[in-house]
Structures are given as C-alpha cells and as structure tokens.
Amino acid sequence: MSDNILSLSCKQLCDKILAKEITSVEAVEAVFNNIEKFEPKVGAYVSFDKDRALGEAAKIDKRIANGENPGPLAGVPVAVKDNMTTDFGTTSCASKILAEFKAPYTSTAVSKLIDAGAVIIGKLNMDEFAMGSSTENSGVKQTYNPWNLDCVPGGSSGGSAAAVAAQMCFASLGSDTGGSIRQPASFCGVVGLKPTYGRVSRWGLVAYGSSLDQIGPLSKDVTDAALMLNVIAGDDKRDSTCVDESIAPVNDYLCDLDTPIDGLKIAIVPEFIESASDEVAAAINNSIEVYKKQGAEIVEISMPHFEYAIATYYIVATAEASSNLARFDGVRYGHRSDDIKSYIDVYSKSREEGFGQEVKRRIMLGTYALSSGYYDAYYLKALKVRNLIRKDFTQAFEKADCIIMPVSPTTAFKVGEKTQDPLQMYMADIYTIAANLSGVPAVSIPCGFDGENMPIGLQILGPSFQEDKLLRVARMYEANSGIEYKKPAILD
Amino acid sequence: MANVKYKTLVGLEIHVQLKTKTKMFCSCPTGFGGEPNTRVCPVCLGMPGVLPVMNKKAYEFSVLAGLALNCSISRFTKWDRKSYYYPDLPKNYQISQYDLPMSEHGYIEIPIDGGETKKIRILRAHLEEDAGKNSHTAGNYSQVDLNRAGTPLLEIVTEPDLSNGSEVRSLAQQLQRIVRYLGVSEADMQKGHMRFEPNINIVGEIDGKEFKTAIAEIKNLNSFRALERSVDYETKRQLEEYLETRKGMGQVPKTTRGWDADREITVHQRSKEAANDYRYFPDPDLVPVVLDDAWFEQIKSNMVELPLAKERKFVSEYGLSDYDAGVLTSERTMAEYFEDAIKAGGDAKRVCNFLTQTGLKLANEAGKSFVEFGVEAEKLAKLSKMVSDGDINASAATSLISKMVENNEDPMVLAEKFNLLQKSDTGELEAIVDQVFADNPQAVDDARPGSKKEKKSKGFLMGQVMQKTKGQANPKIVSSILAKKLSE
Numbered sequence: 001m002s003d004n005i006l007s008l009s010c011k012q013l014c015d016k017i018l019a020k021e022i023t024s025v026e027a028v029e030a031v032f033n034n035i036e037k038f039e040p041k042v043g044a045y046v047s048f049d050k051d052r053a054l055g056e057a058a059k060i061d062k063r064i065a066n067g068e069n070p071g072p073l074a075g076v077p078v079a080v081k082d083n084m085t086t087d088f089g090t091t092s093c094a095s096k097i098l099a100e101f102k103a104p105y106t107s108t109a110v111s112k113l114i115d116a117g118a119v120i121i122g123k124l125n126m127d128e129f130a131m132g133s134s135t136e137n138s139g140v141k142q143t144y145n146p147w148n149l150d151c152v153p154g155g156s157s158g159g160s161a162a163a164v165a166a167q168m169c170f171a172s173l174g175s176d177t178g179g180s181i182r183q184p185a186s187f188c189g190v191v192g193l194k195p196t197y198g199r200v201s202r203w204g205l206v207a208y209g210s211s212l213d214q215i216g217p218l219s220k221d222v223t224d225a226a227l228m229l230n231v232i233a234g235d236d237k238r239d240s241t242c243v244d245e246s247i248a249p250v251n252d253y254l255c256d257l258d259t260p261i262d263g264l265k266i267a268i269v270p271e272f273i274e275s276a277s278d279e280v281a282a283a284i285n286n287s288i289e290v291y292k293k294q295g296a297e298i299v300e301i302s303m304p305h306f307e308y309a310i311a312t313y314y315i316v317a318t319a320e321a322s323s324n325l326a327r328f329d330g331v332r333y334g335h336r337s338d339d340i341k342s343y344i345d346v347y348s349k350s351r352e353e354g355f356g357q358e359v360k361r362r363i364m365l366g367t368y369a370l371s372s373g374y375y376d377a378y379y380l381k382a383l384k385v386r387n388l389i390r391k392d393f394t395q396a397f398e399k400a401d402c403i404i405m406p407v408s409p410t411t412a413f414k415v416g417e418k419t420q421d422p423l424q425m426y427m428a429d430i431y432t433i434a435a436n437l438s439g440v441p442a443v444s445i446p447c448g449f450d451g452e453n454m455p456i457g458l459q460i461l462g463p464s465f466q467e468d469k470l471l472r473v474a475r476m477y478e479a480n481s482g483i484e485y486k487k488p489a490i491l492d
Numbered sequence: 493m494a495n496v497k498y499k500t501l502v503g504l505e506i507h508v509q510l511k512t513k514t515k516m517f518c519s520c521p522t523g524f525g526g527e528p529n530t531r532v533c534p535v536c537l538g539m540p541g542v543l544p545v546m547n548k549k550a551y552e553f554s555v556l557a558g559l560a561l562n563c564s565i566s567r568f569t570k571w572d573r574k575s576y577y578y579p580d581l582p583k584n585y586q587i588s589q590y591d592l593p594m595s596e597h598g599y600i601e602i603p604i605d606g607g608e609t610k611k612i613r614i615l616r617a618h619l620e621e622d623a624g625k626n627s628h629t630a631g632n633y634s635q636v637d638l639n640r641a642g643t644p645l646l647e648i649v650t651e652p653d654l655s656n657g658s659e660v661r662s663l664a665q666q667l668q669r670i671v672r673y674l675g676v677s678e679a680d681m682q683k684g685h686m687r688f689e690p691n692i693n694i695v696g697e698i699d700g701k702e703f704k705t706a707i708a709e710i711k712n713l714n715s716f717r718a719l720e721r722s723v724d725y726e727t728k729r730q731l732e733e734y735l736e737t738r739k740g741m742g743q744v745p746k747t748t749r750g751w752d753a754d755r756e757i758t759v760h761q762r763s764k765e766a767a768n769d770y771r772y773f774p775d776p777d778l779v780p781v782v783l784d785d786a787w788f789e790q791i792k793s794n795m796v797e798l799p800l801a802k803e804r805k806f807v808s809e810y811g812l813s814d815y816d817a818g819v820l821t822s823e824r825t826m827a828e829y830f831e832d833a834i835k836a837g838g839d840a841k842r843v844c845n846f847l848t849q850t851g852l853k854l855a856n857e858a859g860k861s862f863v864e865f866g867v868e869a870e871k872l873a874k875l876s877k878m879v880s881d882g883d884i885n886a887s888a889a890t891s892l893i894s895k896m897v898e899n900n901e902d903p904m905v906l907a908e909k910f911n912l913l914q915k916s917d918t919g920e921l922e923a924i925v926d927q928v929f930a931d932n933p934q935a936v937d938d939a940r941p942g943s944k945k946e947k948k949s950k951g952f953l954m955g956q957v958m959q960k961t962k963g964q965a966n967p968k969i970v971s972s973i974l975a976k977k978l979s980e
Contacts, residue, residue: 085541098540105534107541206540210776239543240779320776323573326584327538331636343634347577370575370771379773 005030006167007487010076010224013170014117017075018064024057024075027170028119031077035122035168038490043143044153044163046082047089048122053077056119070117072231079169081160082123083130084110084215085204093206094138095128097328097335097354107204108239109173109215109232116231124159124172128356129325130180130208132156133428136419137358144415145187146488147454151412154184160218161188165488171219171228175205177212178313179407179432182444185218186407186457189446189486191474192218193225196464197439198243199250200229201236207324209317210241212436222445222475226253229467248465256468257475262295264473267400269303272431276406283448283456284406290481291404291473299400303392308385309434310426315369315382316437322366328354361422390438397463402473406431407444407457431459441467445474448483494735498696498703500727502660503652505709506667507645508677509622509685510553515642516621517544517587522644524683528637536642538582543777546571550644551594551781553676554619555791557646558595560670560798561614565788569594570780575771579636580624588647590772593618594781600650600670601800602662607814609800612663613651620645646677652691656727657720664688664719669799673824681714688713692726693741694734704741705730710758712750722751726758802827810840819848825863838873839880842889846872850893865897872896875903882966888912914966918973921957921965925973928956939978950974 005013005027016022032050039045060075080086083093085103092098106114114120127137135143135158143158145151146166153162157174161184164172174181176194185192193216200215207213217228233250236242266288273284288298330336330350337349355363369378396403408428418425435442440461447458458477462470515522518535534542558565572590598614622645624638648667654660668686671677679686693707708726713719726749734740749758783791797805799821806817806827821827826847833843851862858865875892878884884892884907895906907913915921929936932953939949957970 083541091540093540101540103534103539103541105539105542202541203543204541207777238545240545241543241777319773323575323585323771323773326575326577327540327582329577329584331579332537332582333539343579346579367771370773372769372771375771375773 009220010170011227014074014076024060025054028053028057028077031169038166041149042146042162042166043141044124044159044168045122046092046094046125046140049089053119053121060117072116074117076118076170077121078113078118078171079122079124079163080110080173081126081157081175083175083206086110093129094126094140096139101334108201108236112232121169124163126159127156128359130156130175130177131358131362133425137356139356145412146490150414152415154187156180158184161185161190164190164218171217171224173215174218175213175215177209178436179429181216182407182432185444187412189455190218191222191225191445193443195467196441198241200232201239201242203236203238209320212317222471222478226257226471229253251468253468253471256472259472261473261476265297265299265400266291267299267301267396267403270300272405276409279450280406280456287447287458290477294476294480301396301399305388305392306434309437310430312382312385313433315378318362318366319369319379322363325363386437389434393438393440402460402462404460407459411450411454411456435461440464441470443470443474494698496698498694500655500694501652502654502723503691504650505689506648507687508671510550510644510646511677512547512549512644516547516550516644517642526639531639552791554594554646556674556794557676558617560674561598561600563595563598563617565595567783571775571778572772573775580626582641587775588620589618602666612653615649615651617646617648620647657723660723661716661720664716673796673799688719690723694730705734706741706744707746709748710751718751718753721756722758812844816844816848829863829869832869833873836870836873839876842876842879843872846893850890854897867896867900871903882914882916884912884914915961915964916966916969921969922973924957924960928953941979
C-alpha cells in the first residue's frame with residue numbers, strides 16, 4: 001500500500017485523497033517511512049518535523065471529511081528548499097551562519113502551497129546560500145544522488161531533486177539562480193521548472209542573486225510541475241519585481257498540456273548539442289526525433305552571446321550576493337562569534353566562522369566587481385552582455401516557439417570529483433545560466449539514461465510568461481518519447 | 493601683520509525626514525522616541541528573504557519638495573545600494589539614489605540682510621532610507637535601536653554658495669518653512685527631522701598670495717543657533733589655523749568636526765584620508781520609478797504658494813512691514829488664515845495687528861497656534877471692520893478677541909453684550925460735551941483756538957467726555973464736536 005501511494009504523482013494522490021481513497025495522514029506516514037529508510041543514505045533533508053506534518057495532514061483529512069475542498073494540493077506531502085522561510089522550524093540556507101535561524105514569516109510560495117492544501121514535511125538540503133552545482137557546498141551535510149550514492153545530486157537544489165527522486169516527498173520547491181533547479185532535476189531524473197523571472201514571488205526566498213533568483217517546482221512529471229506552478233504563480237505586493245498579472249496573466253498551466261504540438265517550431269543550436277558529452281548529445285538528438293515525429297519543425301539557430309553567459313553570471317550573481325549576504329553580520333540574528341573584542345570582530349569573526357569557502361569566494365568576487373575603479377570594467381560590462389544575451393533570446397523566439405538543448409554537459413559526477421576546481425564546477429552550468437540572465441522560463445525533463453544508468457535531462461526554454469506553451473512541449477515529449485519511468489535502484 | 497582677504501564657502505548636506513505615516517520600504521509606522529525596537533518589522537530589521545516595497549507617498553513628497561526647490565524633476569529614477577558596515581544599518585547597505593537622483597539643479601532663495609534675497613544653488617535632492625541609532629551608554633557593549641531605520645529621508649545637497657553663519661541659518665529657516673508649507677516634513681530640528689551638515693572652507697589671499705583651507709564637515713547640529721554659531725566659529729578657527737600653520741587644502745586632509753554646544757566650539761572627530769568605497773549598484777529588489785505625466789500632474793496639483801512669495805505679496809499688496817509679513821508667513825495655516833480674513837473684507841493692517849499682537853499672545857499662552865482656536869477668519873475680518881467703522885475702539889477690539897477665542901461668538905453680538913460699542917450718536921455726545929463745558933469753564937477758555945494751553949486743555953476735555961461715557965465715546969466724533977464748539 002505504502003509503495004503504491006509513493007509512486008503516485010501529486011495530481012493522482014490529491015484526487016485519491018479528495019475521493020477519500022487515501023488519507024493525507026497515510027500519505028505523510030508513507031513519506032516518512034521512506035525518509036526513515038533512505039534519508040540516512042541520501043541526506044536530502046536539513047530538517048523535518050513528522051509530528052507537525054501528521055498534525056497538518058490530520059487537519060486536511062478532517063476538512064475533507066467535512067466536505068471541504070482544501071485545494072489543488074489537498075493533503076499532498078511536499079518539501080521545500082531550506083532557503084525559503086517558514087514560520088515553523090528553521091531556515092538555515094544550509095549555512096552555519098543561519099543554523100538556528102527561525103523566521104517569523106513564511107515565504108509567499110510556501111504560503112501558497114499551504115493554502116492549496118499541501119502538507120510541508122521538511123526543509124531540503126542545498127549548497128550553502130544556493131551557491132553551487134553539486135550540494136557539496138552545504139554547510140550541513142552532503143546529499144547523494146539516489147541513482148548512484150557515489151554521485152552528487154546536482155545543485156544547488158540537490159536536496160529538492162534527491163527527495164523527489166527517492167520518493168521522500170511528492171514534489172518540492174527549489175530555487176534557480178543559474179540552473180539550480182534544472183541541473184539537479186536532470187541529475188536525479190525528475191522534472192524541474194524555472195519559471196519566468198517575476199512569475200513567482202521571491203518574498204521569503206533568502207536572496208543569492210536577486211535579479212536571477214526564481215522559485216520553481218521539482219516533480220515526478222510535467223503535469224505535477226504545471227499543477228505546482230498553478231499554485232505558486234502570481235503577483236505579490238511584497239515583491240516589487242513580481243510581474244503585474246494585468247500585464248502577464250497567470251494561465252491555467254494544466255489545461256493545454258495535452259494539446260498536440262504539430263506545426264510548432266522548435267529551435268536547436270547545433271554546437272550546444274555537439275559540445276555535450278556523447279551520451280548526453282545522443283539523448284538530445286533522440287528527443288529531436290521524438291518532436292519531429294509529432295510534426296514539430298526543427299529550426300537551427302545561433303545564439304552568439306551564449307558563450308559569455310558564465311562570465312557574465314559570475315559577475316552579476318556574485319556582485320548581488322556580496323551585497324545580499326552583507327546582512328549576515330552577527331548583530332541581529334544568526335551566528336555570532338564568541339571571540340569578540342571590537343564591533344569589527346562581530347562582523348569579521350562571525351562571518352569568518354559562519355560562511356563556507358564557496359560563499360566567501362563569491363562574496364569576494366562580487367565585492368571586487370563592484371569596487372570603484374573596477375565597476376565599469378566588470379559589473380557594467382556584464383550588464384551590457386546580459387542585454388545582448390536577452391537579445392539572443394528575443395531573436396530566437398522570433399524564429400521558433402521554444403529552444404531545446406542539454407541541461408548539463410554530463411550526467412551526475414562523482415562526489416569530490418570537481419570540488420578542487422571551482423572553474424570546472426562553474427562550467428556545469430553552461431546551458432542553464434542564460435535563462436536566468438534573460439529571465440525566460442526553462443524546464444528540465446528526463447530524456448534517457450547514460451551507460452551507468454544515470455538520468456539525462458532535456459532542457460526546453462520558452463519565451464517569457466509562456467510557461468503554458470513550455471510545459472506543453474515538455475508534456476508532449478513525456479507522453480510520446482516511449483521512455484519508461486524508472487525508479488532509482490535504491491528504491492527497489 | 494599680513495594683509496588678509498578671504499571669503500568663506502559653505503555648502504550644506506541636508507537630511508529632511510519626510511512626514512509619511514509609514515517607513516520608506518515597509519509598513520512600519522514612523523515616529524519619534526518610544527521604546528527601542530518597537531517600530532520594526534522583518535523588512536527594516538534586514539531579516540533574510542524580505543524585500544523592500546517603495547512608499548509612493550514618500551516619492552510624491554520628495555517630488556513636491558524638489559519642485560519647490562526649483563529642481564528639474566527626473567521622470568526616470570532608480571534605487572541604488574550604498575554599502576558600508578555599521579550596526580545601525582541593518583542590511584549593511586542603505587537604499588539610496590546614486591547616479592540618477594529624483595531631482596537636481598535647483599535653487600533656494602533666501603532673505604539676506606537689507607531686504608535682499610540670494611539664490612543658493614542646489615546640486616541635487618534624492619530620496620533614501622534613514623539608519624537606526626547606536627547607543628553606547630551601557631557597559632562595555634553598545635545597543636542598537638532600529639525604530640528610525642527605514643524612515644524616508646530627502647537628502648538635499650547645495651553648492652558652496654553660502655558665505656556665513658547668518659546665511660546658513662536663513663537657508664535652514666527658509667527650508668523649514670518650505671517643507672512645512674508643503675506638508676512634507678514636520679522639520680523639527682530638535683527631533684532630527686532636519687539635519688544640517690555644513691561643509692566649510694575658506695579661500696583668500698595673504699599678501700597677494702592665494703590660499704584655500706581644507707574642507708571641514710560639521711556634525712551634531714540640532715538648532716538654528718548651533719548651525720549659525722558653528723559656521724562662524726569654524727570660519728574663524730580655520731583662518732587662525734591657516735595663519736599659524738600655513739597648511740591648506742591638499743596639505744591637510746578633509747576632516748569631520750563635531751559641534752560642542754556647551755563650549756560653542758567645533759571639535760575634531762576624524763580625518764577623511766581616503767574616500768570610502770560604497771560600491772554603489774542598482775538595487776535588484778526594486779524596480780525603477782517612472783514618473784508619468786498623469787502622476788506628475790497629480791503631484792503638482794498639491795503645490796502651494798511658497799512662503800517667500802507669500803511674504804513678498806503681503807508686503808507689496810497689503811502694505812505690511814517686512815517683520816509682520818515674516819511673522820504671518822512663518823506658518824502656512826496662519827498665512828492662509830490671514831488671507832481668508834482679507835478676502836472676507838478685513839482690513840489688512842488691523843487683521844495683521846490682531847494676529848501678530850493679541851492673537852499671538854493668546855496662542856502662546858494656550859500653547860497652540862491662533863488658527864487652532866477655531867475663530868473663523870470672517871469674524872476677525874468683521875472685527876476689523878467694526879474698528880474701521882468706529883463701532884468699537886482699538887482697546888475694545890483687543891478684549892473682543894479674547895472673548896471670541898473663549899466662546900467664538902459674533903464680534904458684534906459680543907460687543908453689544910459687553911457694552912463695548914462706541915457712542916457715535918452726535919446728539920447724545922453733544923449733550924455730554926455741553927455738560928463737560930459747563931463743569932469746566934476755565935479749561936474751555938484755555939482750549940480756545942490760539943490759546944497757549946489749547947492742546948493740553950483740549951486733551952483734558954476729551955478725557956472728561958471719555959470718563960463720562962466710560963470710554964465708549966467715539967473719539968473722532970467727540971473731537972469734531974469739541975473743535976466745532978470751541979471755535980463758536
């Protein structure tokens with residue numbers, strides 16, 4: 001029974017809970033069974049609270065018993081990345097500096113999940129402050145890939161991807177600043193959606209690169225991604241960068257999912273596919289065939305400024321991060337050093353002790369890029385290149401409805417393989433970063449396995465605020481590729 | 493003794509706290525004092541994951557102030573982060589405006605000695621958030637109060653066009669009047685609503701050789717007096733120091749000095765050896781502000797006639813003295829009340845006297861402004877007409893103002909009730925004069941035209957009439973009756 005429940009999608013589970021075939025309490029129990037079994041090996045969670053989750057599930061069950069409909073995620077156990085504040089438990093961002101931090105407010109995206117009837121079961125591991133591509137920068141623990149426990153789950157939303165893959169929640173929220181939802185989704189064989197910048201409120205998301213950060217779902221299938229987006233999308237008066245719904249209406253992302261895509265133009269950039277590993281390239285080429293068979297037209301385009309995306313990203317994101325993370329100073333909350341002789345010590349020692357290596361590296365990079373005398377050469381130049389990358393996308397979407405490319409040049413790599421070489425680690429984000437720089441939505445969906453049986457992801461990028469079309473293209477691959485849904489070996 | 497010629501250059505950096513109900517980027521109430529850290533929320537505490545949302549009212553207030561300062565108003569502005577670490581700055585950056593201020597290139601006209609005015613150029617005025625306050629009163633630690641953190645501030649930077657303490661004071665008072673007229677700030681210096689930081693140096697010649705002193709910035713000025721005195725003190729100090737050391741700009745660093753109000757001197761605080769690197773960059777949490785025509789027009793519709801213009805009008809149109817015009821325009825409500833009374837047919841000089849003399853005295857006693865007594869301007873106008881028409885005399889008017897303040901009745905009703913109307917009935921007054929003449933034949937003789945004692949005796953007779961009428965006789969009428977009868 002428990003295994004049965006766990007293989008359901010959010011949509012299926014919610015339908016069964018509303019039909020009173022399963023209770024939310026049963027679903028939560030099943031999830032915690034799996035957490036008990038696999039969490040010691042996978043390490044996806046920073047914190048969870050079974051009693052609280054069961055209590056919330058019981059409330060949902062009671063409401064359903066009273067004839068209420070709690071919403072489109074009624075009773076569904078979900079988990080969220082630990083950089084989204086919740087007014088229960090801790091919000092650590094997997095950093096020692098916030099290890100004990102309890103927020104007195106809940107992030108908008110999480111509030112919306114709760115309002116839709118979801119049961120939040122815990123907070124998921126990540127690279128500290130979302131800085132990383134492997135979850136190896138977590139200040140709390142290492143998360144391992146459920147498909148191969150020697151491998152990383154990707155990052156920074158590694159916990160969010162691993163927990164869904166290991167069926168330790170039905171879906172999760174991650175945040176994506178340079179690929180942090182899509183890359184771990186691809187490494188863990190789940191669906192990961194980065195919505196358009198401004199589509200989902202950032203209120204309560206602890207900022208890394210404010211102009212790039214976006215919250216999105218990780219789920220077992222495309223339908224669940226659409227369902228989750230339906231719940232979390234929308235304007236928020238507390239986030240000035242959220243887009244007014246009168247300008248960009250929030251659509252029902254579920255209703256068009258199964259509309260055939262014949263006649264749709266799908267763009268590819270041949271050199272992007274060629275530059276990926278052979279197995280990844282082969283999987284992408286196969287997916288092109290899947291689309292062709294459905295009557296989609298494949299057009300070749302070029303994106304001349306794409307190659308500058310990583311350089312641009314590491315200036316813009318680190319500049320913003322150096323400023324965003326200035327507030328963690330040991331004065332009002334968070335870790336404060338015991339070894340203090342002056343107020344300068346409060347800052348320097350608390351930060352020295354509280355932040356990990358990669359966070360310090362990025363704070364220094366960003367501080368440098370914004371310093372007087374360097375600002376024009378680095379930050380200002382990066383903003384100009386960012387505009388050129390935006391223009392690449394505008395031009396691409398004049399020729400095609402969407403673009404497909406790999407998510408990552410390789411499948412999941414081994415734990416420790418790239419930690420000594422930050423630049424090589426940064427290169428893992430080569431295909432994902434441009435979407436953040438330009439703000440466009442992008443989704444990663446499973447599109448096969450390599451020789452080691454590790455998942456490969458297909459990335460689909462669409463025009464801003466056209467998540468409906470993007471998800472439809474994703475769903476039409478999922479429905480017609482013939483790829484069987486596989487479970488990670490540890491679940492057997 | 494060296495031959496020294498010099499002038500002082502003073503520029504001001506001014507912070508004006510805007511009178512919004514809530515803070516610049518969150519919905520915490522603004523205010524003064526109170527228990528520490530009671531007007532705070534996750535946003536102004538700089539908690540993780542929170543986001544600022546611009547207070548539109550603060551923006552409108554600063555546009556209005558920018559217009560009043562004759563600035564060009566930018567139709568597109570953005571927000572920048574100014575980074576520095578200090579415990580009273582919760583995010584360790586301040587949200588401000590760096591390269592695109594909301595207004596720039598304006599001027600403020602200030603009255604200077606001799607009834608002249610001087611234009612002081614304004615470089616820029618921009619909006620930003622205030623910091624909290626550190627206090628170092630307890631033990632070997634400091635405490636931080638963030639009640640003030642996030643309060644909207646308009647920062648105004650002038651060109652160094654001021655040349656002495658009196659001009660600086662004049663500008664400060666003029667600015668206070670302007671922002672109060674606009675209703676954008678309470679502008680109370682004691683409460684830190686207006687903070688002035690003068691930057692001072694001297695340029696001149698000694699025995700034909702040019703010199704410049706290093707710029708000093710003065711802090712801790714919380715009264716107009718301190719502002720004026722500190723500028724004059726610092727001028728003197730810099731000159732003396734230069735004459736002694738002969739070291740000026742370039743040879744000694746810029747400094748920050750604090751005003752010691754007890755000793756009335758400026759005290760060295762720190763040298764500004766190197767410029768701070770604030771690492772300004774656009775705040776990615778806020779969107780640029782676009783001031784479109786409709787919004788701009790709506791803001792402009794709140795513009796009022798500014799105090800200096802009103803003051804001049806009161807002098808030129810109503811013939812008031814510079815002093816009286818200044819008193820009447822010190823507060824907008826008072827100036828408008830005065831104008832309402834004039835519109836209702838009041839006599840300008842009489843209404844002015846009512847307000848600046850009896851009115852001001854009563855208001856001061858009650859600890860409020862005269863306008864707050866609620867006596868309609870029309871009634872004051874009527875009172876002035878009653879004096880002009882001879883219904884009452886000036887002293888009756890004075891006592892009537894007190895009575896109107898007490899029970900806000902019609903002045904004519906009050907005058908009748910308290911028997912303050914003048915006797916203007918010629919027949920009645922002639923009879924009284926006849927009686928007085930009969931009682932004082934000697935005085936009547938002495939008062940005849942051409943008599944040595946004419947003036948004095950006439951005054952005596954007038955006094956007798958007044959006595960008989962308990963002061964209610966119309967002196968003009970009595971005077972003409974006396975003149976007529978004495979020349980008979």
